[in-house]
Amino acid sequence: MNLLIELLAFAVAIGVLVVVHEYGHYRVARWCGVKVLRFSIGFGKPLFQWVSPKTGTEWTIAALPLGGYVKMLDERETGAAPIPAELLSQAFNRKSVWRRFAIVAAGPVANFLLAIVLFALVFATGVTEPAAVVAAPAPNTPAAQAGFDGGETIVAVRAENAGESEPVRSWSDLRWKLLGAAFDHKRVVLSAKDAHGTSDFQLDLRGLGEKDVDDDFMSHLGFEPGGGKLTVAGVQPGSAAQKAGLVAGDRLRAVDGIPTDNATAFIAYVKSHAGKPLTLQVERGAQAGGAAGKLDEITLVPQLQRDEASGQQVGRIGAELATQVPSIDVRYGPVESLQLGARRTWDLAVYSVRMFGRMIVGEASLKNLSGPVTIADYAGKSARLGPSAFLSFLALVSISLGVLNLLPIPVLDGGHLLYYLVEAVTGKVVSDRWQLVFQRAGLACIVALSAIALFNDLARLIHF
Template sequence: MNLLIELLAFAVAIGVLVVVHEYGHYSVARLCGVKVLRFSIGFGRPLFQWVSPKTGTEWTIAALPLGGYVKMLDERETGTEPIPADALPHAFNRQPVWRRFAIVAAGPVANFLLAIVLFALVFATGVTEPAAVIAAPAPNTPAAVAGFDGGETIVAVRAGEASESEPVRSWSDLRWKLLGAAFDHKRVVLSAKDAHGTSDFQLDLRGLTEKDVDDDFMSHLGFEPGGGKLTVAGVQPGSAAQKAGLVTGDRLRAVDGTPTDNATAFIAYVKSHAGKPVMLQVERGGQAGQAGKLEDVSVVPQSQRDETTGQQIGRIGAELATQVPSIDVHYGPVESLQLGAHRTWDLAVYSVRMFGRMIIGEASLKNLSGPVTIADYAGKSARLGPSAFLSFLALVSISLGVLNLLPIPVLDGGHLLYYLVEAVTGKVVSDRWQLVFQRAGLACIVALSAIALFNDLARLIHF
């Protein structure tokens, strides 16, 4: 059943993105007076064809649905059959360079516009997100150095030299604002509320390396969602947790005297205490709206070899569940569009930066994903609900737009580069050089596809 959901979600996602991208080319071509011969969704043998009596365009759905294309009237693609003289003004190659540029750029632009609309829909209809409440940070992390104790709700952020703050509405909002500041290596001021009022915390992101931003940088900074309930969801037979007397339903309140409300931090602490006694404070027997009885439980994590690092780590054999406080975030129509445009811009810039860093070796090529990973995330987001799926669709639409704008021949960006050269020099790039660049561009695309597919397979079989 999960496989069926993934395949259906993947088909819907690819179908929508391809139609929007190609319709961008089609609509601007029509506005520029260029005759469109065929609008195809997919490649290969046609499954369905219909010719518009008004425009003469052949609309096609083909057997292989991984892409699409718009075929325009062009003297370079007619073979031995010449174009009638009265149709020549409507040929793509006869258009001024700025029109050809607009037609080619319209596909990626359509993907960005789709992302803005999708994000705006998510913001306008409302989305439930974790609140920006932080757990107790690990020692010596930037959050701990800044003075956070855990339990604070971050309400605003501003650059160190700025006078105005931007509100923080949710954990996702906080993450995006810190990601932008981390990329720019800025010092920021976070305003946070706790039981004693609102305080400002200086967070210095200037010392972060590119690898720090590559990884889960929120955890690296010491920020984990907090303020919720960390409970035992299951206990493995014969485990250290069972021997210590932990049972399903126990709420973990503290570890060695330090309050805990985050599974990641708790697991990290247990891993670092292999074979050493750990004192847990647990709450048991509480009814709805009433606190349970607090008890101390001593557990000795069993030492096991970590397959990834080869080091000995501690495990207690308990399944954990975290229930963090959430918030319903709603925006008005105008603000939703503004936020949609801002989120689309941030993601597009982030994608370009990440790709640039992969080229110069500052970021891992493992960040590339192929159709298997896209299908997996399409299915997961679809199961989470409409808001998650629309957000996923917007993210992939931005990635498709950025990818197509890369200055690689065979992609839209390669053609745009040709037109820029033509606009500057007044000369069309020769067919000979276009053929050379096209072969090089095709080699780049094949290499990128192979790396993405390898990463997909590596994620599936975990090697």
């Protein structure tokens, strides 16, 4: 069933994105007076064809649904019959350089517009997200150095000594605001509420390395969702947890006197204390055999085990954990939703360009490239989470498709746009000879990127 959901979600995602992208080319081509011969979704053998009696465009659905194209009337088309004189004015190559530029740019622009609309729908209809409550940060992290103790709710963020405070509505909102500041290596001021009122915390992001931004940078900063309940979901037979008397339903309140409400931080603490006694403050659940809600102190010693991911020896207690964090319903008005959708689209597009640039110069890992297998996997996962998650995923992939097509690589839209810019500046069309050379180089780049993305997909599947 999961495989079927993934395949259907992937088909819907690719279908929508390809149709929107190609329709952008088609619509602007028609506005510029270019005759469109074929609008095809997919490649290869046609499965369905229909010719519009008004425009003469052949609408096609082909057998291989991994892309699409818009074929326009063009005198440079090799092997084609000569174009009748009365149709020459509708040929793509006869249009001005700026009209050709607009037609080619329309595909990626359509993807960005789709992302804005999808994000706006998510913001307008509302989504339930974790609240911006922070867990107790690990020592020596930027969050700990800023003075966070855990339990604070971050309500606003601003650049140090500049600008107005921007409200923080959820954990996701906080993450995006800190991501932008981290890329610019800024110091920011976070306003947070706790039981004593509202305080300001200065967070220094200037020393954050490229790898820290490349990976899960919120963890590197010391920020994890907090304010919730960390409970035991299950206990492995013969484990340290079972020997100490932990049972499913127990709530973990503190470890060695340190309040704990986040599974990630608790696991990291246990891993670093292999063979050392830990004192847990536990609120007993109904299955503990005593009065539910009773506070007990339990001492246990994490067992030394090999971590498969890192290959290192770490501490484990053999308990399955579940975190229930406080959530908040985030909803915006129509105008604000569009503004936020446009801003989120811009932020993600800039982030994608920066990340790709860092991969080119070696400052970021090529493991960040993903291919169709990963996209299908996330399409299925987001579809199972609900409409909001799937629409957000669709917007994210639409932005990625738009950015990819704008890269100045021949074969892609960005390569053609580069030709037209050269033509606009020099007044001369890039020769067919040079276009052929660049096209081969561009094709080699695309093949290489596809191979890396496919390798990364397979590596994620078999974990090597």
